[in-house]
Amino acid sequence: MPRIMLGSAVLLSVLIGYCIAHEDHGEVQSCESNSFSRIQANFRPGAVTLDGHPDDWSEVDGFEFSLLPALDPDEENEYKGGKMTVKALHDGHDVFFLLQVDGEYAYSKGENSKCPSVALMFPVGESATYHNMGGCKESPGTCSDKTCHGHEVDIMHFSIGTAIPGRLYGGNPLDNGNGSDRFGHLVDLYAWNPHCRFLDGLSPSGNDTSAENNWKGAWWHDSFNVHSGFLEGDSPFGTSGQKGTYYFEFSRPIRTMDRLQQDVQFTIGQSNKIAVAFWYPVDGKPWSGFQHYSINCDWIPLDIFSPPSPSGGSWNAALAFTLLLSVTSLCVSVFVGYWSTRTNKAVAFTPIDHL
Ligand SMILES: *[C@@H]1O[C@H](CO)[C@@H](O)[C@H](O)[C@H]1NC(C)=O
Numbered sequence: 001m002p003r004i005m006l007g008s009a010v011l012l013s014v015l016i017g018y019c020i021a022h023e024d025h026g027e028v029q030s031c032e033s034n035s036f037s038r039i040q041a042n043f044r045p046g047a048v049t050l051d052g053h054p055d056d057w058s059e060v061d062g063f064e065f066s067l068l069p070a071l072d073p074d075e076e077n078e079y080k081g082g083k084m085t086v087k088a089l090h091d092g093h094d095v096f097f098l099l100q101v102d103g104e105y106a107y108s109k110g111e112n113s114k115c116p117s118v119a120l121m122f123p124v125g126e127s128a129t130y131h132n133m134g135g136c137k138e139s140p141g142t143c144s145d146k147t148c149h150g151h152e153v154d155i156m157h158f159s160i161g162t163a164i165p166g167r168l169y170g171g172n173p174l175d176n177g178n179g180s181d182r183f184g185h186l187v188d189l190y191a192w193n194p195h196c197r198f199l200d201g202l203s204p205s206g207n208d209t210s211a212e213n214n215w216k217g218a219w220w221h222d223s224f225n226v227h228s229g230f231l232e233g234d235s236p237f238g239t240s241g242q243k244g245t246y247y248f249e250f251s252r253p254i255r256t257m258d259r260l261q262q263d264v265q266f267t268i269g270q271s272n273k274i275a276v277a278f279w280y281p282v283d284g285k286p287w288s289g290f291q292h293y294s295i296n297c298d299w300i301p302l303d304i305f306s307p308p309s310p311s312g313g314s315w316n317a318a319l320a321f322t323l324l325l326s327v328t329s330l331c332v333s334v335f336v337g338y339w340s341t342r343t344n345k346a347v348a349f350t351p352i353d354h355l
C-alpha cells in the first residue's frame with residue numbers, strides 16, 4: 001500500500017509539474033527538428049541479452065543525439081554530460097533498445113527524482129503529436145477515449161530508485177491487469193496530453209484488467225566493478241560522482257494483445273516513430289517530471305527492417321523445388337487427361353452455362 005501511495009504521489013507531483021511548465025511556456029516552442037536522423041532496427045536474432053550490459057551491442061550501429069531540454073530546446077541548456085546514443089534491433093518477436101549516456105554516478109535509493117531516469121514515447125493514434133504528449137486539447141475532467149480519440153501515445157518510463165542494476169524489471173505476474181511495476185517502476189503508460197496520462201488499463205471512465213505491462217528492462221553504470229549479482233542491500237551499488245556511462249536496455253514484443261489503443265504496434269518492414277526522454281539530477285538536485293531532456297523536438301523515424309533476402313544457395317533450392325512441382329503437375333494433368341478419355345466415355349459433356 002505505501003508503495004502505491006508513493007507512486008500516486010510521484011505521479012501527482014509529476015502532473016503538477018507539467019501544469020506549471022505548461023503555464024510557464026505556453027503552447028509555442030521553437031523546433032529545429034533534425035530531419036535527417038532516424039533510428040534503425042535490424043533483424044539480429046539472439047544477439048543481445050537483456051541485462052543492462054552493453055558488450056553484446058558492440059556490433060550494432062548506434063545513433064547519436066544531443067540532449068536538449070524538452071520544454072525549451074535551447075543549445076545553451078544542453079545536457080552537459082554528453083550525447084545520448086540509441087541502438088535498436090529486433091529478433092522477429094521482440095524489439096530491443098539500448099540507450100547509453102555519459103553521467104557521473106548518481107543514485108539515491110528509493111528517490112527516483114535523485115536518480116537518472118529514461119522514457120520512450122511512440123504515437124499510437126493517427127493524430128498523436130510529439131508536442132504535448134499526443135496533443136489532445138481536452139483537460140483532465142473531459143479527456144476520454146472518445147473526446148481524445150486519435151491522440152493516444154504509448155509511453156515506457158523507467159525510474160531506477162528501487163531497481164537493482166543488472167536485474168530485470170517491467171511487466172510481472174503480480175501487476176498483471178495494468179501497466180504498473182511494483183518492484184522497479186518500469187511502467188507502461190498511455191497519454192492523450194501531459195495532464196491526461198495513465199497506466200495502461202486505467203482510465204477516467206473505468207479500468208480494464210485486460211491491460212498488461214509489455215515492457216522489460218534493466219540498467220547499469222560502468223563504474224560498477226562487480227559484473228553480476230547485486231542485491232538491494234548493496235545500494236547505492238557504486239561511489240557517487242564516479243565518471244562513467246549509464247546504460248538502459250529494454251525490450252517489448254513487436255505486437256501486444258492491447259485492445260484499448262494504449263500500445264504502439266510495430267510492423268516488420270515498416271517505419272514507426274519514437275521519442276526518447278532523459279532525466280538527470282543535475283548538481284544533485286532532484287528533477288521534476290517536466291524537467292527532462294529529449295533527443296529531438298519532434299518524433300524520430302524508427303525503421304524495423306525485414307531480414308535480408310535469402311542468399312543465392314537457398315534461392316536455387318527454392319527454384320529447383322518450384323521446377324519439380326511444375327513437372328509433377330504436368331505429369332498429373334497428362335495422366336488425368338488420358339484416364340478420363342479411357343474411362344469416362346459415357347459421361348456427357350455439360351456446357352457450364354446450363355448448370
Ligand atoms: C495493478 O494490478 C495489480 C494486480 O491486479 C493490483 O494489485 C494493483 O493495485 C494495480 N495497480 C493499480 C495502480 O491499479
Ligand SMILES: *[C@@H]1O[C@H](CO)[C@@H](O)[C@H](O)[C@H]1NC(C)=O
Nearest residue numbers: 201202203204205206207208
Ligand atoms: C481504477 O483504478 C484506480 C487505481 O487502482 C482506482 O483509484 C480507481 O478508483 C479505479 N477506477 C474505477 C472507475 O474503478
